[in-house]
Structures are given as C-alpha cells and as structure tokens.
Amino acid sequence: xxxxxxxxxxxxxxxxxxxxxxxxxxxxxxxxxxxxxxxxxxxxxxxxxxxxxxxxxxxxxxxxxxxxxxxxxxxxxxxxxxxxxxxxxxxxxxxxxxxxxxxxxxxxxxxxxxxxxxxxxxxxxxxxxxxxxxxxxxxxxxxxxxxxxxxxxxxxxxxxxxxxxxxxxxxxxxxxxxxxxxxxxxxxxxxxxxxxxxxxxxxxxxxxxxxxxxxxxxxxxxxxxxxxxxxxxxxxxxxxxxxxxxxxxxxxxxxxxxxxxxxxxxxxxxxxxxxxxxxxxxxxxxxxxxxxxxxxxxxxxx
Numbered sequence: 001x002x003x004x005x006x007x008x009x010x011x012x013x014x015x016x017x018x019x020x021x022x023x024x025x026x027x028x029x030x031x032x033x034x035x036x037x038x039x040x041x042x043x044x045x046x047x048x049x050x051x052x053x054x055x056x057x058x059x060x061x062x063x064x065x066x067x068x069x070x071x072x073x074x075x076x077x078x079x080x081x082x083x084x085x086x087x088x089x090x091x092x093x094x095x096x097x098x099x100x101x102x103x104x105x106x107x108x109x110x111x112x113x114x115x116x117x118x119x120x121x122x123x124x125x126x127x128x129x130x131x132x133x134x135x136x137x138x139x140x141x142x143x144x145x146x147x148x149x150x151x152x153x154x155x156x157x158x159x160x161x162x163x164x165x166x167x168x169x170x171x172x173x174x175x176x177x178x179x180x181x182x183x184x185x186x187x188x189x190x191x192x193x194x195x196x197x198x199x200x201x202x203x204x205x206x207x208x209x210x211x212x213x214x215x216x217x218x219x220x221x222x223x224x225x226x227x228x229x230x231x232x233x234x235x236x237x238x239x240x241x242x243x244x245x246x247x248x249x250x251x252x253x254x255x256x257x258x259x260x261x262x263x264x265x266x267x268x269x270x271x272x273x274x275x276x277x278x279x280x281x282x283x284x285x286x287x288x289x290x291x292x293x294x295x296x297x298x299x300x301x302x
Contacts, residue, residue: 034054042146043203044147056099061099073130075125077111080121126139127139152175161221170192171190172192173223177209184209204248216268219267220266223238233251258270
C-alpha cells in the first residue's frame with residue numbers, strides 16, 4: 001500500500017507538468033504550414049510557383065495580418081552554399097487572410113519576382129506564418145529546387161518597330177529545350193542582351209524531340225512558333241516583344257503536314273491541319289507582370 005501511495009504521489013506531482021507539456025504541444029500546432037513545389041528543376045527566369053497550405057488548428061477563427069513590423073507570411077531562402085537570399089524590396093503589403101476553424105487555405109505564390117532566384121544552383125526554401133495574436137511564427141518543412149538553363153536551339157535578334165510600347169531598341173528571341181525525367185519541354189525566352197534584361201522565360205509545352213520547331217518573325221517583329229507536341233498534334237504560339245503570350249492554340253494534322261507560312265506582306269499563318277480548341281495555359285506557365293520581372297543575367301553558381 002505504501003508503494004501505491006508513493007506512485008500516486010509521484011503522478012499527482014507530475015500531472016501539472018504533463019498538462020503544461022501537452023498544452024505547449026497543442027499551442028505549437030495551432031497553425032500548420034505546408035509548402036510544395038510542382039517540380040524539382042526550373043529554368044532561369046521561369047516562374048517558380050510555390051503552393052502554400054495553411055491549416056487552422058486553433059479551435060477558433062483566426063485573422064492573419066501584418067503586425068509588429070512583420071508581414072504575416074514570408075519565406076526563408078538559402079542558396080547552394082547556405083547563404084541567405086534576401087527578398088526583393090516591395091512596396092505592396094500582403095492583404096489579411098481570415099481562416100475558419102479547421103479550414104485549410106491554399107495559395108499559389110510565384111517566388112521569381114519576390115526573390116533573386118535566377119542564378120544557377122540549388123535553393124532551399126522554408127515558409128513561415130506570423131500569428132499576431134500569439135506574437136509567434138509557424139514554419140513549414142524545408143523544400144529544395146534547382147535552377148538551371150535549357151539547351152538553346154534557335155535565336156533571332158530584332159529591332160523595336162516605331163510606335164510600339166517597349167523599352168530599349170532590340171529584342172532577342174530564343175527557343176530552348178529542357179529534358180525532364182518523363183518528357184521534353186520547349187521554352188521561349190525574350191531578352192534585351194545589350195542591357196542584360198530578361199523579360200520572360202516560360203514553357204510552350206511538351207515537344208517531341210526529333211521534330212525541330214518552326215519559328216518565323218512577322219512584320220511587327222513578333223515571334224511565331226509551331227512545334228510538334230505529340231504524334232500528329234501541333235502547338236502554335238505567338239509571342240510579343242515584351243514576352244507576352246498573345247496566342248496559344250493546337251492543330252491536328254490531317255492530309256497535309258502542318259507548317260508555318262510566311263506571306264509576302266510579312267504576315268505569318270499556320271497552313272495545313274485542323275485547329276482545335278485554344279490550348280489551356282497551365283498555372284506554371286502564366287507570366288508575371290512586366291514590373292515583376294527580374295533584371296540582370298543569371299550567374300553560374302555551379
């Protein structure tokens with residue numbers, strides 16, 4: 001009986017500490033933060049889209065907002081040599097977010113205009129949420145992605161026509177291919193090499209490696225690209241001088257081979273094949289605003 005009494009006494013004395021520990025664990029889990037990237041590898045200046053998941057485990061509705069000089073969400077980015085990558089200064093504040101009890105909210109965020117991640121190398125990223133009610137941060141796990149460059153296969157430099165709203169005097173269009181584990185993608189890059197400015201880099205979709213893409217420049221110095229996306233299936237794109245994707249559609253090859261036709265008046269059109277519905281542009285391929293595009297050429301950190 002004395003032994004039982006001693007055990008009971010130990011449990012009684014330890015119980016408050018156990019409750020305190022469990023309370024602390026519960027507090028740590030009030031906001032759950034998840035971070036994901038669709039791919040491990042990205043091309044320099046391609047939009048790097050992060051999917052941020054925020055789950056409210058506080059047992060009540062919460063309001064996430066900037067406070068105490070802290071933005072309510074942000075990222076910690078480090079480079080290949082564990083050096084911190086500072087954020088690009090921005091004047092716009094993040095709007096507040098209300099999350100219902102037990103609700104999970106997902107946001108897609110393009111890191112490219114927020115952090116200088118265009119240099120070649122490996123990057124480690126951790127997201128954090130600042131919960132002003134508790135004055136504390138909640139963190140996601142660390143994710144990794146690599147920035148590399150694709151293989152150039154075509155390039156053309158053109159002038160800026162009079163009356164066109166575009167900075168500088170020239171543009172260089174480039175087509176590049178990049179091989180992923182299960183497919184090859186065709187990329188377009190628009191840049192001003194003289195001033196070291198890259199206006200856009202993005203994927204035009206999957207391509208069949210043994211079919212060279214067709215490229216033509218029209219009378220307005222816009223780029224037209226036709227490439228084979230699958231057997232007997234062709235993707236057509238028209239790109240503007242500022243990197244805009246102006247047209248993106250698909251053609252199914254019929255009796256005659258699908259090709260680009262450059263008319264005498266400078267117009268470019270697709271001949272052969274039957275047009276399908278306009279090709280859907282994926283979230284990863286959406287272009288950042290011109291004001292968000294980084295300046296300066298990538299450096300090789302490898």
